[in-house]
Amino acid sequence: MWDEKTHEYRKMGVLALPVRHAEYAGPLWLVVGRTGKEPWYLITNQRIETEEQAWEIISIYAMRWRIEMSFRYGKSELAMESVRVKDWEVREKLLLLVTLAYSYLLSLLDPGLELMKEWLLREYCHRTGKRCRKASAPLYRIRWALSRCWSERRPVFTGALFSPESNPRSQNSG
Helix, strand or coil: CEECCCCEECCCEEEEEEEEECCEEEEEEEEEEECCCCCEEEEECCCCCCHHHHHHHHHHHHCHHHHHHHHHHHHHCCCCCCCCCCCHHHHHHHHHHHHHHHHHHHHCCCHHHHHHHHHHHHHHCCCCCHHHHHCCCCHHHHHHHHHHHHHHCCCCCCCCCCCCCCCCCCCCCC
16 A cells, blocks of 8 residues: 555555444444554444455545645645634635645746746755655745745836835835
């Protein structure tokens, strides 16, 4: 089985047994996935009658690592954790903004934007290590490179929206 965390194939065995819980009336199954390390003990209400069904539960659980990484990224890089909001409407807006920012970063991984991504990373977040070059989704580096690029190349607004007279930076102080 492919291990998302270590990026290698691991030999694994699987076992499924019906179990009961005093506070749950329906049928439950214990699925045990065994590798050389600690076994995974998974409880499911999905009926497990074949080995393939047990492997499906194991692979669904293994995919959780991708979800964990996206939440980790959102909390650390997109500052979801640092904003303290209590109202549901405000939380929903925050999550929508974070989702929009995350979607934008993911869109930069499009194969058609490969040259632009390479330029951005080379100019604003240069790394020479093999691990950085092999990363399929270097979202941390892309976010940092965009931040540095936008800090260096601030937009200049001209036209009807911003005129020199209304811009306090363009007025002489003397």
